[in-house]
Structure formats: structure tokens, C-alpha cells
């Protein structure tokens with residue numbers, strides 16, 4: 001176990017963020033934060049509500065732009081100006097609010113913004129969709145991840161919290177090529193549903209992705225994460241290897257006691 | 258109960274109330290009166306799909322007929338006149354979309370209300386406040402004449418409906434339209450070019466107003482700044498009565514068409530039954546309230562069902 005951990009941390013970082021600073025008016029949401037994520041590793045991003053976790057990942061996924069600081073992908077400084085940019089760079093994000101379209105089916109949700117389409121010489125918006133192919137791939141992926149939906153062709157509006165979460169995570173798994181970010185993916189779930197999502201995360205990691213996991217559940221952190229970074233009021237206040245033994249230390253770092 | 262069932266019921270009841278209602282002549286009347294509402298409602302429908310509203314369609318249409326009439330004064334080319342009307346409509350729509358998006362307005366209500374006023378004012382200026390009679394024969398034929406025994410406007414309505422059906426169901430653009438209407442924040446997060454999707458919806462709504470202008474100018478053989486009064490009401494009502502949702506992302510082109518026919522049928526029936534024009538306004542208003550309320554109720558019930566279903570699966 002510890003051997004493989006050393007191997008992972010010695011692999012070159014997929015993502016390096018340095019001196020990240022972000023203000024919302026008077027609020028300093030991020031204050032000179034550095035983080036790194038490596039291939040085949042789950043990095044836990046921890047902190048109390050309002051600590052700046054969501055802001056951090058939104059800057060990485062192109063929803064917000066950093067005021068100061070630099071983002072490097074595979075060592076190359078990269079400007080991520082839009083969510084589209086981030087996706088093209090191989091960064092997939094499962095947002096806290098899931099970013100699912102209630103009025104669309106799972107397959108339509110999977111491919112929203114990157115529809116399989118033809119002819120290639122037209123701008124994406126003007127192309128025609130390959131609906132069958134998108135449905136086929138979606139069914140395959142859900143099947144492979146053992147996500148069972150009673151009505152796979154129905155809109156996601158009528159699905160349970162767990163099913164929706166599974167669809168959102170599954171969407172990330174299809175397209176992830178480098179980095180997957182999950183913002184509190186188990187917050188609203190029952191035990192069984194949370195288990196499923198944790199398994200999906202482990203699978204993403206084992207496929208060689210770098211994973212950033214935001215969660216308040218310390219059990220999940222010790223189970224999956226090989227590193228934890230703690231934010232408090234926009235500042236990085238600690239970084240350690242989470243184990244059962246130092247769980248208490250982690251919690252006091254988070255609450256600042 | 259679906260809108261189609263309501264429409265059929267309405268037709269059955271009305272055919273008993275007035276023997277004249279189901280005559281071919283009256284049906285032809287309904288169709289040609291409905292054509293303008295139908296075309297403009299299809300554009301309005303795209304805008305409503307994105308959670309928006311286009312209040313400017315009536316004034317936009319009036320301006321387009323005046324522009325068409327002016328162009329007809331300098332050229333006999335029917336093509337040029339048609340183009341002028343459609344481009345005029347599309348231009349106003351593009352302004353609506355651009356100001357809404359790039360002006361970061363909280364709601365399209367304000368900008369389309371402003372262009373309603375501006376387009377009306379420009380139309381009155383350009384025409385001196387009077388109707389401008391005369392339209393090329395081609396336009397008269399599609400607006401009010403028949404081709405092969407079928408009202409010319411029907412070809413236009415069906416043509417646009419087919420085109421929109423393909424655009425909405427088969428093109429990526431259509432999927433984006435539904436995504437933007439379903440959840441705008443998520444559309445941004447998924448990298449969909451939300452601004453351009455919105456601008457395109459308002460532009461197409463404007464183009465439809467321009468095409469509606471061709472039909473109305475053709476039927477009346479004139480351009481007039483007074484055309485299109487309350488057309489925003491009729492088209493919004495058509496879309497909502499037809500079964501699309503004000504809450505965005507739900508509905509299809511059939512809803513706009515069914516709704517337009519329903520409005521046309523109701524108007525026609527009120528006329529046949531000698532209901533005076535003032536009371537007609539009241540009836541249409543009440544129908545809109547009922548339709549919007551049923552939309553809200555439908556969404557509420559769906560939300561409840563989801564909670565129940567989720568609870569059962571825990």
C-alpha cells in the first residue's frame with residue numbers, strides 16, 4: 001500500500017495550481033492557494049462551508065477565472081477561459097448542483113455541449129446529431145458502471161437523488177481524460193447510493209485519472225484519498241496523508257479549533 | 258387532458274353551436290386568419306423555450322409591412338419586398354437578443370417591450386401613420402390567395418413548421434435550445450455557447466415576425482403601422498395554451514401550431530356567435546390565465562411525484 005502511494009506521488013502532477021487568488025467584491029474567496037493533483041490519485045479538498053472549495057474547482061473548470069495565480073496542466077501553463085476550454089483540456093467536473101438538465105434524458109445530458117454530430121466541417125451548433133450513437137454509448141457506459149435506471153430514455157426529472165448523481169458521475173467518466181473534479185458528490189445520498197458513487201470514483205482513479213474530491217465525510221476521505229488539502233477562509237491551512245489515526249487532527253484543521 | 262383533445266372538444270361543441278362553423282369556407286377563413294398567428298407563434302415558441310418572452314413581435318411585424326411597402330415603391334420585384342420584410346423582422350429580433358445578452362439585462366421583458374415601442378414608432382414615422390396600399394401579386398397570393406386550391410399561407414406555415422422541427426430535433430442547435438431553457442447555469446457549465454443560442458432564438462422570432470408580415474401584407478394588400486396589435490398576446494397565448502411551458506425547456510413546435518389554431522378557432526367562434534370584440538379580449542385573457550395556471554400546476558405535480566418516487570427508492 002505505502003509502496004504504491006510513493007509511486008503515485010512520484011508521478012508528474014497532472015494539475016498544478018499556484019498562488020491562486022480570487023475575490024468576489026470584498027470577499028477574498030481564495031488567498032494564495034497552491035494545490036497539485038497526480039494521475040491515479042484522489043486528492044481530498046476539505047474545509048468548512050465558505051472555505052473556498054467550490055470557488056477553487058470552478059476556477060479550474062473554467063466557470064470562474066483566477067484573479068491571480070497560474071494553472072498548469074502536465075506542467076504547461078494553461079489559460080482556462082471557459083468550461084468548454086476545460087473540457088477540451090480533459091478536465092471533467094461533477095458540480096455540487098450536478099448541472100443536469102431535468103428536461104433531457106441521460107444520453108442527452110451526457111453529450112450536452114459536445115454532441116456527436118456530422119458533418120464535421122460545420123460549426124458544432126449547425127451540425128446534425130447522431131442520436132442513436134449517443135444513446136448506444138450512454139447505455140453501454142451506464143451498463144459498465146452498473147448504474148440501473150428504470151427508464152433509461154425518460155428525462156432525468158423523475159429520477160431519485162442517487163440516480164441523478166450516478167448519471168452526473170457517469171457523464172464525467174465517459175469524457176474524463178486527465179482530471180475529474182467532484183464537488184460533494186455524496187452529500188444528498190443514502191448509504192447505498194453513496195457507496196455506488198464511491199465505487200465510481202475509485203474506478204475513475206484506477207483508470208489513471210487525477211481525481212479531486214470535495215466532501216465533508218471523513219470516512220470517505222480516509223477510504224479513497226491519498227492526500228488531503230484543507231482550506232479555511234480561502235487559505236490553505238494544511239496538507240497531509242489522511243489515515244484513520246489522524247482523522248481527528250484533520251477535523252480540527254477544518255474547523256480551526 | 259392534452260391540448261389536442263381540448264381542441265377537438267372545442268370543435269365539436271362549436272359545430273353544434275353554429276351550423277356555419279364547419280363549412281369549408283369558414284375553415285378556410287380560420288386557416289388564413291390563423292396562419293399569421295401560427296408563423297409568429299412558432300418563433301415565439303423558441304424564445305419561450307429559453308425561458309424568455311418576445312413582446313415586440315406585433316410591432317416588429319407592423320414595421321416589416323411598412324418597410325415592405327416602401328421597398329415596393331422603388332422596385333416591382335416581389336423577391337426584394339419579401340426579403341426586405343424578412344430582414345427587417347430578423348434585424349429587430351437580433352437587436353432584442355443582442356441587447357438582452359450583452360447588456361446583461363435581468364429579463365428579456367424590458368428590451369422587447371422597448372423594441373415594441375421603437376418599432377411601432379419607426380413604423381408610424383416611415384408611413385406617416387397611414388396604411389400604404391399595394392403589394393406585389395406574388396405576396397398577395399401567398400398571403401390571401403390559393404395555390405392548387407389550398408390557401409397559400411398554409412404552404413408557408415407547413416414549410417416553416419417542418420424546418421423548425423428538423424432544427425429543434427435533429428440539429429445540435431435545437432438540443433442546446435432545450436438545454437439553455439432547462440437549466441441556463443448548467444448550460445454554461447457544460448460549455449454550451451448560451452449567449453449565441455439566446456441571440457439566435459430572438460433573431461429567429463424576429464424572422465418569423467417578418468414572414469408573418471409577408472402573409473398579413475399579402476392578405477390585406479397593404480403595409481400598415483397599425484398591424485399586429487396584440488399579436489404578442491395571441492402568440493404567447495398560443496404557445497402556452499398549446500402546452501409548452503413558461504418555465505423553459507419544455508414544448509415543441511406542435512404546441513405552437515395547436516395553440517395558434519385554438520386561438521384562431523376561439524376568435525372565429527366568438528365572431529360567429531356575435532360576441533362583441535371587447536368581450537373577446539376578456540375571454541382570451543381568461544383563457545391565458547387558465548393555461549398558465551395549468552402549466553404551473555403540471556410542474557408542481559411533477560415535482561411532488563419526484564419527491565415521492567425518490568422517497569420510495571430510498
Ligand SMILES: Nc1ncnc2c1ncn2[C@@H]1O[C@H](COP(=O)(O)OP(=O)(O)O)[C@@H](O)[C@H]1O
Nearest residue numbers: 024027029047048049050051052053054055056
Ligand atoms: N459567485 C459568487 N459571488 C460572490 N461570492 C461568492 C460567489 N461564490 C462564492 N462566494 C463566496 O466565496 C466564499 C467561498 O465560497 P465557496 O467556494 O462556495 O465555499 P465552499 O464551497 O468551500 O463552501 C464564500 O464566502 C462565498 O460566499
Ligand SMILES: [Mg+2]
Nearest residue numbers: 053054096183
Ligand atoms: Mg461548495
